[in-house]
Amino acid sequence: MKLIFHGAAREVGRSCIEIQTEGDRYLLDCGVKFCREGYKYPEGVFKVTELDGLLISHAHLDHTGALPFIEHYNLVCPIFLTHQTMAITKILLKDSYKIAHVKHLHAAWNKTDLRQVQQDAHKVHFDKWYKHRKLKFMFLNAGHIPGSAMILCEAEGKRVLYTGDYNTRTTRLMAPADMAKIAKEHGPFDALITEVTYGHRTLPDRTELEEKFIASLKRVIAQGGTALVPVFALGRSQEILIMLSEHDFDCPIYFDGMAKEVTRKILTNESTYVINKDKLHHMLFDRAELVASQDRRAQIAQEPGAKIIITTSGMMQGGPIMAYLKHLWHEPKNAIFLTGYQVQGTNGRHLMEKGYVHIDGWKTPVKCEVQKFDFSGHADINDIKKSIWQSQAKLVIFQHGDPESVENMLAWAKEETPFEVKGPLIGDIIEL
Numbered sequence: 001m002k003l004i005f006h007g008a009a010r011e012v013g014r015s016c017i018e019i020q021t022e023g024d025r026y027l028l029d030c031g032v033k034f035c036r037e038g039y040k041y042p043e044g045v046f047k048v049t050e051l052d053g054l055l056i057s058h059a060h061l062d063h064t065g066a067l068p069f070i071e072h073y074n075l076v077c078p079i080f081l082t083h084q085t086m087a088i089t090k091i092l093l094k095d096s097y098k099i100a101h102v103k104h105l106h107a108a109w110n111k112t113d114l115r116q117v118q119q120d121a122h123k124v125h126f127d128k129w130y131k132h133r134k135l136k137f138m139f140l141n142a143g144h145i146p147g148s149a150m151i152l153c154e155a156e157g158k159r160v161l162y163t164g165d166y167n168t169r170t171t172r173l174m175a176p177a178d179m180a181k182i183a184k185e186h187g188p189f190d191a192l193i194t195e196v197t198y199g200h201r202t203l204p205d206r207t208e209l210e211e212k213f214i215a216s217l218k219r220v221i222a223q224g225g226t227a228l229v230p231v232f233a234l235g236r237s238q239e240i241l242i243m244l245s246e247h248d249f250d251c252p253i254y255f256d257g258m259a260k261e262v263t264r265k266i267l268t269n270e271s272t273y274v275i276n277k278d279k280l281h282h283m284l285f286d287r288a289e290l291v292a293s294q295d296r297r298a299q300i301a302q303e304p305g306a307k308i309i310i311t312t313s314g315m316m317q318g319g320p321i322m323a324y325l326k327h328l329w330h331e332p333k334n335a336i337f338l339t340g341y342q343v344q345g346t347n348g349r350h351l352m353e354k355g356y357v358h359i360d361g362w363k364t365p366v367k368c369e370v371q372k373f374d375f376s377g378h379a380d381i382n383d384i385k386k387s388i389w390q391s392q393a394k395l396v397i398f399q400h401g402d403p404e405s406v407e408n409m410l411a412w413a414k415e416e417t418p419f420e421v422k423g424p425l426i427g428d429i430i431e432l
């Protein structure tokens, strides 16, 4: 068995790993990487018509965004993914098509390719063996977002576990990934391919972080201000709603953006390993006002009195948040509470580091309070190390991490573990 790395090799984005066996070719994930010019696609995926199967770990675009691009080159094989991943991927791909169109980015694929992704999708259940040609595979909970899976593959007598993105801590929304259990039930593994997004740093304790977040919200509400909470549509927005459901906020809560559609899908679809669905349901349908029009946004932003607004986009790059921000930025008793990682060059990052954002093209120095809360859906450095020990895999391959994360994990593993380790570059081939 050969593993070929077409993306996410010493970088975060465009995850795509090829498994080659005697006569068969499969891809694990098929994502894009965002850059100034638009999208970067996986490199060197030649002869798409000869692929025998695609297996998708979860719905984030850095794992699914290149699916229509691959379809454009006449894919003729099935795409295996969980029910939830399919339902959410459909929404995210449609949205990425819309954005590409509006921003004149050349997506290099069209609506027909998007429809074809749906036609080729084969939905799978968690914790069940499937067989396709000579490949046996199973999807296991990754704890990252709804539908997210680690993918266990077996062919030619070799067993490989691909983690996708994973989280070993319980969040408000997801049951955690359990590497010890997976290894006990399905090991030994010839190789573990693990993400190392946080291979160079630790993340704060979730309970403490949540307490700090809630206390900050309450303080802003008490002073009669508006708390603006930018969220990612998938994962973070649902988590924040569930957090709020456990506290009494004596003010209106507004929920806006693509997060509404995604949350509805999470609630109506098969949702193995999603927790607190009753709380999410209550918040979405009974407690929060779901905002849909530009007029209503302007009205809400200008209404006096305390309120909480939860909306996309999480990095303040467009989306309804900009409509609210226009009216809220100049008032010191208001606050912006960022809830996730802010990529370099985004409004969110500018706000954190330089105190300004671009509103309708104008560089605007924000006068309200700004705080960042490092909620994350990923394993941190200690969680990754623990998972590697638990997996007891013969070979550990580090990917989906910046070069410094990969180097850091390689150095640790070489010094402190007995495992063989590799940090491949794009185009590298590893033979098992």
Ligand SMILES: [Zn+2]
Pocket: 058, 060, 144, 165
């Ligand atoms: Zn992800």
